Amino acid sequence: MTALDSAPHPTGRTATGETDPDRRAGIYRNAARIFHRKGYHATSINDIAAAVGLTKAGLYYYIKGKQDLLFAIMSFAMDQLDAQVIEPARREQDPQARLETIVSRHARLITQDSSALTILVNELEGLLPDDRADIIGRQRDYVEFIADTLAALRDEGKVLGLDPTIGAFSLVGMILWISRWYRADGRLDADEVVAEVTRMAVAAVLNRNAEQAEDPDE
Amino acid sequence: MTALDSAPHPTGRTATGETDPDRRAGIYRNAARIFHRKGYHATSINDIAAAVGLTKAGLYYYIKGKQDLLFAIMSFAMDQLDAQVIEPARREQDPQARLETIVSRHARLITQDSSALTILVNELEGLLPDDRADIIGRQRDYVEFIADTLAALRDEGKVLGLDPTIGAFSLVGMILWISRWYRADGRLDADEVVAEVTRMAVAAVLNRNAEQAEDPDE
DNA sequence: GCCAACCTACCGGGCGGTCGGTAGACTGGC
DNA sequence: GCCAGTCTACCGACCGCCCGGTAGGTTGGC
Helix, strand or coil, X not given: CCCCCCCCCCCCCCCCCCCCHHHHHHHHHHHHHHHHHHCCCCCCHHHHHHXXXXXXXXXCCCCCCHHHHHHHHHHHHHHHHHHHHHHHHHCCCCHHHHHHHHHXXXXXXXXXXXXXXXXXXXXXXHCCHHHHHHXXXXXXXXXXXXXXXXXXXXXXXXXXXXXXXXXXXXXXXXXHHHHHHCCCCCXXXXXXXXXXXXXXXXXXXXXXXXXXXXXXXX | CCCCCCCCCCCCCCCXXXXXXXXXXXXXXXXXXXXXXXXXXXXXXXXXXXXXXXXHXXXXXXXXXXXXXXXXXXXXXXXXXXXXXXXXXXXXXXHHHHHHHHHHHHHHHHHHCCHHHHHHHHCHHHCCHHHHHHHHHHHHHHHHHHHHXXXXXXXXXXXXXXXXXXXXXXXXXXXXHHHHXXXXXXXXXXXXXXXXXXXXXXXXXXXXXXXCCCCCCC
């Protein structure tokens, strides 16, 4: 999105004696975009190499392998989630404000660039077992963080009879799904989507009055 | 799940002179299970053949190709959605009852067997363009059906200022995500999950009182 | 002359898919 | 009651292709 998206041969130099970190970042960014569009398994190393203006062998100067590349992207996405969503939310004392922070910030992140964050949830089976355990652990922590927030709301009496686990998963599903339908060039703009989803999420778990319909259909 | 899951050589006879439909159904069911677990691209024709007790060549007696197999599974899932969710919901006159029917029936279907329904949303890029257009069209119809239901609720005054499109997508995301976290042998049972998700979905879009907080009150 | 940053050429292997064949149950003619 | 022919339901061997990955250069700026 920002730069060097498919620049053929920038030949950017570094005086540090180390591998150019910008070049590497560009490779990760492109790889994330292509993995996102075609899926990890359907993407070949050649696809990525071509997208960054390298041959396959040239690409291997920067990466250790396809699975390492995937893990790097997913770790980056998880870092993003930590820094942009979890940390800011952790600083919120009020549970409802914290919930709103989580939803709106996570939704915002997805409307900005969904590639890495979507790969994070869709390509887990492409990872090596150890890497997968690492990512799954961090994801579980995130869901538990949301569930704890819902439990805190329940303790305040703002939520009645909602299982925090089901609630947390449901909200996460709602948020993650945004990447499937939201298009930056579409009818809806990001601010509207973020606000609407946040409002729905809060409404889904909060009960303003005690009415809790207990007869589902059939 | 039901029968002939990996029966080696049932040698079931048919007097019709046509290919045994049970055998074929078993192949589709197994293929759906494996596609669901490993992903379409990560699954080889050999994997499926082995799971049904055939060699690859033997399997090709029943299927035309990998992509046709995928399309058959997704069409079946879409048929299921039509028959078990959309049709029953269409018979509901009251928009709120209709919404509850959609969510609870769709959620129920996923808790029962998520394979085909999950493939339906995750493996679209594996299809041939014409097949993909077919499936995407049917999926779009479904989302529009939900959006129309939300619009009807809005016309009744039961929903204030919610974009029906965003609402429909968000509910769909919540429902589909169930297949990622619900396990039949887990702590939560299906009835509970279905009821809870349905309640959240309704709460997410309905406003019981006129309060639509722009300011987080109290 | 050194080293970062690439390249060409290649490898083993697995993939989707096909081919020719065949065991064995059934069918009709006599 | 037999047997030639036909059909379904498979299998072993194979094909061409492309995959992830590597060995061993070459080039150009410092």
